[in-house]
Amino acid sequence: MEGNSSGDPADQLMTTISRHHFGDDSDRPAISISVVENMKEDYGLFVWPCSIVLAEYVWQQRLRFSGATVVELGAGTSLPGLVAAKVGADVTLTDDANKLEVLDNMRRVCHLNKLKCNILGLTWGVWDASTFSLCPKIILGADVLYDTSAFDDLFATVTFLLQNSPGSVFITTYHNRSGHHLIEFLMVKWGLKCVKLLDSFSFMPSFKASGLSGNLLLAEISLSSEVTKTTISH
Ligand SMILES: C[S@@+](CC[C@H](N)C(=O)[O-])C[C@H]1O[C@@H](n2cnc3c(N)ncnc32)[C@H](O)[C@@H]1O
Numbered sequence: 001m002e003g004n005s006s007g008d009p010a011d012q013l014m015t016t017i018s019r020h021h022f023g024d025d026s027d028r029p030a031i032s033i034s035v036v037e038n039m040k041e042d043y044g045l046f047v048w049p050c051s052i053v054l055a056e057y058v059w060q061q062r063l064r065f066s067g068a069t070v071v072e073l074g075a076g077t078s079l080p081g082l083v084a085a086k087v088g089a090d091v092t093l094t095d096d097a098n099k100l101e102v103l104d105n106m107r108r109v110c111h112l113n114k115l116k117c118n119i120l121g122l123t124w125g126v127w128d129a130s131t132f133s134l135c136p137k138i139i140l141g142a143d144v145l146y147d148t149s150a151f152d153d154l155f156a157t158v159t160f161l162l163q164n165s166p167g168s169v170f171i172t173t174y175h176n177r178s179g180h181h182l183i184e185f186l187m188v189k190w191g192l193k194c195v196k197l198l199d200s201f202s203f204m205p206s207f208k209a210s211g212l213s214g215n216l217l218l219a220e221i222s223l224s225s226e227v228t229k230t231t232i233s234h
Pocket residue numbers: 043044045046047048049050051052073074075076077078095096097099102122123124141142143144146150153
């Protein structure tokens with residue numbers, strides 16, 4: 001546990017630092033990331049299971065991330081983006097521009113892990129000059145598909161970023177609550193294609209998988225015009 005700069009005793013009680021390890025040997029991790037969490041109120045101040053899954057995937061695909069330009073959307077506590085930065089990616093962490101506490105916490109976790117990431121307020125479906133300058137090779141999003149009323153704004157932003165950076169890919173983890181219909185519907189609607197769909201239990205190490213429950217999927221998504229091959233694994 002650690003104190004919180006707000007000075008509010010309730011904040012201090014609810015603020016914790018969790019440590020997340022990556023590597024083949026659970027007793028001797030290759031890298032570790034510390035994350036500041038606060039159970040108080042905000043979705044973006046908690047490490048959601050989708051984030052643990054996406055961070056592990058980034059670690060396993062680290063050669064692909066090394067040197068890549070990465071933007072994480074709805075990053076919250078930012079575990080996947082921090083792992084990408086740790087393995088050598090140039091990372092921009094983003095969250096709702098109105099969530100100042102979440103954005104402050106991102107600065108704090110970067111400092112805590114001695115990582116240099118850009119921090120940007122990016123509200124889905126809202127464009128400003130900083131959004132136009134983003135040309136990510138890889139877009140990350142953990143647990144950003146949970147509120148159907150936000151899907152259009154989210155996918156407007158995702159599609160814009162994919163178009164702004166030819167050959168780029170959106171990698172997202174989500175709880176599959178409606179079979180494959182949701183992702184199929186979104187792909188058709190936005191002219192996108194799912195090039196890889198994985199059950200997270202197919203690649204999570206057993207010591208991490210045992211702490212997860214539910215149907216957690218990972219999808220890699222590109223512009224449909226750029227893609228010729230689809231892989232579906234379970
Ligand atoms: C369920 S949390 C997931 C946080 C983190 N990615 C994780 O998995 O631990 C959803 C995140 O999306 C962000 N978010 C929600 N609506 C948003 C919007 N319209 N624009 C940008 N970010 C948004 C929230 O602030 C929050 O950080």
